[in-house]
Amino acid sequence: xxxxxxxxxxxxxxxxxxxxxxxxxxxxxxxxxxxxxxxxxxxxxxxxxxxxxxxxxxxxxxxxxxxxxxxxxxxxxxxxxxxxxxxxxxxxxxxxxxxxxxxxxxxxxxxxxxxxxxxxxxxxxxxxxxxxxxxxxxxxxxxxxxxxxxxxxxxxxxxxxxxxxxxxxxxxxxxxxxxxxxxxxxxxxxxxxxxxxxxxxxxxxxxxxxxxxxxxxxxx
Ligand SMILES: Nc1ncnc2c1ncn2[C@@H]1O[C@H](COP(=O)(O)OP(=O)(O)OP(=O)(O)O)[C@@H](O)[C@H]1O
Numbered sequence: 622x623x624x625x626x627x628x629x630x631x632x633x634x635x636x637x638x639x640x641x642x643x644x645x646x647x648x649x650x651x652x653x654x655x656x657x658x659x660x661x662x663x664x665x666x667x668x669x670x671x672x673x674x675x676x677x678x679x680x681x682x683x684x685x686x687x688x689x690x691x692x693x694x695x696x697x698x699x700x701x702x703x704x705x706x707x708x709x710x711x712x713x714x715x716x717x718x719x720x721x722x723x724x725x726x727x728x729x730x731x732x733x734x735x736x737x738x739x740x741x742x743x744x745x746x747x748x749x750x751x752x753x754x755x756x757x758x759x760x761x762x763x764x765x766x767x768x769x770x771x772x773x774x775x776x777x778x779x780x781x782x783x784x785x786x787x788x789x790x791x792x793x794x795x796x797x798x799x800x801x802x803x804x805x806x807x808x809x810x811x812x813x814x815x816x817x818x819x820x821x822x823x824x825x826x827x828x829x830x831x832x833x834x835x836x837x838x839x840x841x
Contacts, residue, residue: 622650623683623685623686624647624648624649624650624683624685624686625648625649625650625652625684625685625781625782625814626646626647626648626671626682626683626684626782626814626816627646627647627648627681627682627683627686628644628645628646628647628670628671628680628681628682628683629645629680629681629682629683630643630644630645630679630680630681631643631644631645631646631667631670631677631679631680631681631682632644632677632678632679632680633663633666633667633670633677633678634678634679639837640662640663640666640837641662641663641666641667641834641837641838641839642679642837642838643680643838644667644680644838644839645839646671646832646839648782648814648816649814650781650812650814651809651812651813651814652814652815652829652830653805653808653809653814653815653816653817653828653829653830654815654816654817654828654829654830654831654832654841655816655817655818655819655824655825655826655828655830655831655832656668656816656817656818656819656832656833656834657818657819657820657822657825657831657832657833657834658818658833658834658835660820662834662835663834663837664786664818664834665786665818667816667818667834667839668707668784668786668816668818670682671782671784671816672701672705672707672782672784673689673697673698673700673701673705674701676690677690684700684704684705684781684782685704685781687700702727702730702731702778703731703778703780704780704781704782705780705781705782705783705784706775706776706778706780706782706783706784706813707775707783707784707785707786708768708771708772708775708783708784708785708786708788708804709771709785709786709787709788710786710787710788710790710791711791712759712767712768712770712771713771714759714767714770714771714774715759716758716759716760717758718758719755719756719757719758720746720751720754720755720756720757720758720759720762720766720770721739721742721743721746721755721756723759723770723774724742724745724746724770724773724774724777725738725739725741725742725777726774727774727777727778728741728742728777728778731778738777741777742773742777743755745773745776745777745807746769746770746773748807748810749769749770749772749773749803749807750769750803751766751769751770751773754766754770763796764791764792764793764796765792765796765797765799765800768788768789768791768792768800769800769803769804771788772788772800772803772804772807776807776808776811776813779811779813780813781813781814782813782814782815782816783808783813783814783815783816784815784816785804785815785816785817785818786817786818787818787819787820788800788801788804788817789801789804789821789824790819790820790821797821797824798824801824801827802827805827805828816832
C-alpha cells in the first residue's frame, strides 16, 4: 500500500532566499509526527506544500502514491478537498452558522446528503465532548470549544492526511493540553496520518515521531 505522503527532494525558495532544500519525507497510513523548528524555519511552508495549498520551488509531492507536482490547480484542489484536512491556530469558523453546520459544510460541499453530514458531524462533536453545544454559534463557545469544532470540521470527510499548524497554540496551557489529548485520541481512532507543526516540545513528545527543520534541512 502506498504512503499517505511522500516528499521527494522538495525545496522552498523565495527569490534568492532558500527556506529549505532537498527535503525528503514519507508518512505512512495513520502515522503521526510533530514538526518542530524555530520561527521562520519553514514549518508552515512545509505544511502548505504537503497540503497542496502551495507548489514547491522544486521536487515532488505524492499524495497516496499520486504525483501531484504535474497536476493542474483544479486537480490538486480536488485531491486537497477529498483527502486532506487542515487545523489552524485560529479556528476560522463561520460566525453565522451553528457548530453543527460549520462541521457539516465540507461534507455537503463534497456532495453528501444533509442527513449523512448531520450524523457524521454529530458523532464527531459528541466524541469531542460537544454533544451539548451542537446548536451554539461560534460567539457562544469558549476558545477550546471553538477549536474542537474546527478539529471536527477538519476530520469530517475522513481525510487520509491531517495537517495541523499549532492547533492548540491559541489556548491557555490547561485548555491546550485537554484539547490536544482529545484531538490526538480522535486522530488515532480515525486512523488519519498527521503532521503537526508546533513550538511546544511537551506536546510534540506525545507524538510517536518528531521531525524538525534545522539549517534548511529536515531531521527525524
Ligand atoms: N511570500 C513570501 N515571500 C517571501 N518570504 C516568505 C513568504 N512567505 C514566507 N516567507 C518566509 O519564509 C520563511 C518561513 O516561513 P514559515 O511561515 O513557513 O515559518 P514557520 O517555521 O512556520 O514560522 P513560525 O513558527 O513563526 O510560524 C520565513 O522567513 C518567512 O518570512
